[in-house]
Amino acid sequence: MxxxxxxxxxxxxxxxxxxxxxxxxxxxxxxxxxxxxxxxxxxxxxxxxxxxxxxxxxxxxxxxxxxxxxxxxxxxxxxxxxxxxxxxxxxxxxxxxxxxxxxxxxxxxxxxxxxxxxxxxxxxxxxxxxxxxxxxxNRFGFGMLLIGLLSMAGAALAGLTVARTGLAPIDRLTAAAVRVAHTRDLDADIPDEGGGEIRRLIQSINDMLAALRSSRQAQRLLAEDAAHELKTPLTSLRLNVELLIRLDRRGTLDSALPAESRTRLLNDLGAQVAELSALAAELTDLARGDVSDESTELLDLADVVVAAATRVGSRVPDIEIAMDVTSVWVSGRPAALQRAVLNLIDNAGKWSPADQPVQVRLRAESASAVLEVDDAGPGIDAADVPRVFDRFYRAESARALRGSGLGLSIVQRVVDAHGGRVAVARSARGGALLRVGLPAAAPPAPIARLTAGEDNAAR
Incomplete structure (x- = not known):
């Protein structure tokens, strides 16, 4: 300047x-x-x-x-x-x-x-x-030269003063950003000073720092919750494995553990490994947040719901599922939506009695696609409703059942990422009713197909 x-x-x-x-x-x-x-x-x-x-x-x-x-x-x-x-x-x-x-x-x-x-x-x-x-x-030229030199010196001094004054907030902002980068301290906001573009820049950086603080806090909570949830199955798995190793070294495996007890122990080990695998998969999916390589596309939500129900049926054959779905088009990520629907059906299957099916309904309502999954179980206590979508939260009555407490949290994340809403209510059968609303999209235009005769006539 x-x-x-x-x-x-x-x-x-x-x-x-x-x-x-x-x-x-x-x-x-x-x-x-x-x-x-x-x-x-x-x-x-x-x-x-x-x-x-x-x-x-x-x-x-x-x-x-x-x-x-x-x-x-x-x-x-x-x-x-x-x-x-x-x-x-x-x-x-x-x-x-x-x-x-x-x-x-x-x-x-x-x-x-x-x-x-x-x-x-x-x-x-x-x-x-x-x-x-x-x-x-010549005298006039000398005077003009003198005036020019004085004007240049004055302009340089004024420009330097204005530049330093105008860029002082930028210098302080740069120093603050460098300090944050070196100390990794995200709790200190940058003082809001200056005006116009400078103030908007500082506000944007403070908003970015707030988002980073929130992300770091979420990562810390996720790590702490994951460590807590992994401790119990890992401890049980380690104790069972150590027991088998100790008995095998003593040569008393067959005498100390009859065939029935050994089979039960091995089944227990398999269940714990499966639980750890499921927990690791859910943790990975949850930690990714909204970052996904999957592209958004126009899809029929009915196909996603049917595919998720088929997967649940093949994985847990004891769950009976009653389907009542209509074609509703949405814009979204197929795999993420299928995972959310699978978690909803799987959660309902844990509570629904053996003689009562899990009911899955999909319909178009105004400008939304509404998916409802209900069971005939005991329902969700009013005290647990505000926390039912929290990570790792499990009601007192659900702690003896399989699962990690991440399924409904993943559902809410997927629904939020698609601009929808998820709510909990009580179903007409007395159980829990989970309702998901997603913005509906216009179905794709049908592709006109001509028969051979129509094609010839058109020609």
Whole structure:
């Protein structure tokens, strides 16, 4: 900014000097020419009265005006002691011969330049000359140069001051950002100062720091909750494995553990490994948040619901599922939506009695796709409803059942990512009713297909 300000002032002063110098030179030349014309007329009038050869020429004052008479034969007369003027030019000779009335010419070829005015007088001509003086222009140029230098210095100082004052908040913002990067301290907000764009920038960075704090807190809670949930199955798995290893080393595995107990222990180990695998998969899915490589596409939610129900049926054959779905199109990620529906059905299957099916309904309602999953179980206590979608939260009555407490949390994350809402209510059968609403989308335009006869007719 300092360089730009100084350069702008320098260019402005230079252009102003050029224009002003040209105007001053023209004004000085015009004033001198007018004076020469007036003096020439006086000298010409005297010459016509007294004759060119006898006219009294004014003595040379020592500086300033010079005079000369051009006689009819081409010779000249000048006052005594006057410096010699340049030779009579051809144009001035034509004036003396009567070809022209007057002539103003400038002679800059010598050391001293002359402005010479020639006026026809009698049978010859008179000339009045003035030494061209560049002093005023030179003095004017020196003054402009001095003014320009002072202006450039002032502009540089002002630009530097303005730049430092205007960029001071940016410097402090940069220092604060560097401090946050080095200390990893996200709790210190950057002071809101300045105005306009600076203030909006600081507010945006503070919002970013707040988002980072929230993300770090969520990661810390996830890590703590995951460590807590992993502790119990890992401890049980480790104890069972250590028991098998100890008995095998002693050679008493067959005697200490009968076939029935060994089978039960191995089944228990398999169940614990499956529980850990499911927990690890849910933790991975939850930790990814909304970051996914899966692209959004237009899909029929009925196909997603049927596919999820099929997966639950193949994985847990004891769950009976009653389907009542209609075609509703939404814009979303198929795998994420299928995982959410699978978790809803799986959660309902844990509570629904063996002789009561899990009911799954899908319908279009206004501009939404509404999915309802209900069971005939005991329902959700009112005290547990506000926390039912929290990670790792499990009601007192659900802690003896399989699961990690992450299923409904994943459901809410997927639904939120698709701009929908999920709610808990009590079903008509007394169990829990989980209702999901997603923004509906217009179905794709049908592709027209012609039969062979129609195709020929169209042609």
């Amino acid at each position: 300092t360089v730009i300000a100084a350069t702008a002032i320098a260019v402005s002063v230079f252009l102003a000097f050029q224009v002003a110098s040209e105007l001053l030179a023209r004004e000085l030349q015009s004033t001198a020419a007018n004076q020469l014309r007036a003096d020439s007329r006086v000298l010409a009038a005297n010459a016509e009265r007294a004759g060119l050869a006898r006219v009294q020429l004014p003595p040379y004052p020592g500086s300033g005006r010079l005079v000369r008479v051009i006689l009819p034969d081409g010779s000249t007369r000048t006052p005594a002691g006057q410096p010699a003027l340049p030779a009579v030019s051809e144009h001035a000779g034509r004036v003396a011969r009567g070809a022209s009335a007057d002539l103003l010419e400038s002679n800059d070829s010598d050391e001293d330049g002359y402005l010479i005015y020639t006026l026809r007088a009698g049978d010859g001509a008179v000339q009045v000359a003035h030494v061209a003086d560049d002093g005023p222009i």
